[in-house]
């Protein structure tokens with residue numbers, strides 16, 4: 717594997733006194749498309765939130781391009797090139813697409829805003845055609861694209877994307893995932909949390925399975941079948957394996 721740009725070692729984190737991540741180890745090289753999967757409550761979203769500085773870290777560390785970012789706050793993490801696309805539609809519904817993008821550009825200098833908005837419109841032509849539409853009047857898929865676009869506008873090196881397919885029709889899911897692939901093709905790393913395992917396995921180069929706050933499987937999607945995936949989600953082990961370490 718190429719030199720990791722993101723290196724997570726023994727990460728333990730949660731909410732207040734509640735422990736959710738129980739020692740996560742994960743190295744991700746720049747440009748990789750990683751799908752984080754696992755049963756409900758495994759800690760997938762918590763891992764993304766932890767990388768974005770939004771949980772209580774109890775142990776371990778996160779290193780990004782050789783720098784220890786474990787203790788950084790979200791704003792500083794964003795400045796380091798890590799962006800988070802939260803679950804659900806969190807854009808500003810009574811503002812136009814253009815205005816939403818302007819809101820997302822709050823960390824940029826005025827002179828950069830137009831160029832970055834144009835860059836995003838090049839990447840997401842659908843949004844360009846809807847630039848004067850109120851975000852709340854767009855379809856679920858278009859709103860999800862806007863969410864991704866608002867994060868991409870920061871030109872992150874890593875995009876943390878949480879369940880982009882929730883509530884979307886199959887065709888809208890297709891559009892969102894196609895856009896994620898296009899973004900990934902520009903060299904951005906993507907860490908995707910996704911319940912739609914079929915779709916996630918199609919697009920990702922690597923599948924990382926979490927259970928009870930730990931990585932229990934890590935490999936190429938082609939190396940695991942859907943039945944094996946289901947077995948892992950359910951029992952934490954592959955058929956034939958007897959011992960599980962938690």
Ligand SMILES: Nc1ncnc2c1ncn2[C@@H]1O[C@H](COP(=O)(O)OP(=O)(O)OP(=O)(O)O)[C@@H](O)[C@H]1O
Pocket residue numbers: 731734736754755756757758759760761762763909911
């Ligand atoms: N803000 C919070 N405060 C307290 N507990 C939380 C909070 N957010 C999540 N949790 C708890 O953390 C655990 C892991 O949640 P998380 O959302 O990370 O799981 P997940 O693997 O993404 O699951 P799902 O696939 O159901 O979204 C759950 O038991 C959840 O109830």
